[in-house]
Amino acid sequence: MRNRTNHVNLIDKICGIHHNFELYIMTGLFTIIIGAIIQSSYHHYENFIGESFWTAPIVLMVVGSLIFFISFLGCCGAMRESSCLILTFSVFLMIVFVTEVGIGVAGYIKHSELKDVLEKQFNRTMEDYTTSIEAQHAWSLVQGELQCCGINGPNDWKRIYINTTVPSTCCHLLPENVKQCTSVYASQEGCYPKLLNFLDTKSLLLGFVGIGIAIVQLIGVVFACALSRAFRENYETV
Structure with missing residues (x-):
């Protein structure tokens, strides 16, 4: 039993x-x-x-x-x-x-x-932007997907461009009569804080x-x- x-x-x-x-x-x-x-x-x-x-x-x-x-x-x-x-x-x-x-x-x-790694990598890829296709692709990707511009804003691109011109991926709502993407029409949000927030999530x-x-x-x-x-x-x- x-x-x-x-x-x-x-x-x-x-x-x-x-x-x-x-x-x-x-x-x-x-x-x-x-x-x-x-x-x-x-x-x-x-x-x-x-x-x-x-x-x-x-x-x-x-x-x-x-x-x-x-x-x-x-x-x-x-x-x-x-x-x-x-x-x-x-x-x-x-x-x-x-x-x-x-x-x-x-x-x-x-x-x-x-934070330190992101800041370092953003500055490095921006410095290599004119000479590296990989850096150009990386910036196009992050600016297009996150709808941002530059590290902390479009003014960061002044180290690359002489005038107010910025990469075309910075302008997400460019007016029809405007042919060139400038800091005036670019997203004012930087990619560094947006990516940092994305990764934190x-x-x-x-x-x-x-x-x-x-x-x-x-x-x-x-x-x-x-x-x-x-x-x-x-x-x-x-």
Whole structure:
């Protein structure tokens, strides 16, 4: 009778943990999707950000893929009632959690340097504007997408142009009778503050996603340890 009761309780635990593994699988997919969205949103601003800053979404997609794989491992362990597989699932999940904490700390440190990096990169690409096609493309892209002009405003282009002329991508609503884009008709907002605000928003999203994933992972470790213990107790009883 006792063995039957333990077996029923074990089945109930397996059913409960199975739903949790489904949650972890969905969490992994969600993480991959968020990383892909953010990557596609601002990877083309790498000329202003630098490679060390736009690798975060790639890392997020890798972590999501690992969570997806580890969740299947845990699910197999639950279905086979394998204490070893469940413990392996717990260890891998904890490793991913520790890795995420390290990435989060590194990301916070990098984010504090973002203002200086952006300012440096904006000035560098503007100085190279007349000689570098890559710099011209980068400025055309950021000014066209963010509807801005110059670093802090259209007057920044005076270091490149002698008169009030500015790049054509600065003028987003040029009157029909005006043929040349000048600082008078250009957007008065600078690209530096707009891009900084854009990246801050994405960084905040990354932070919330990271915290959510970490909480789910800790819950997963607790559930997995409980299930592993239930397996051992059931086998000892039998």
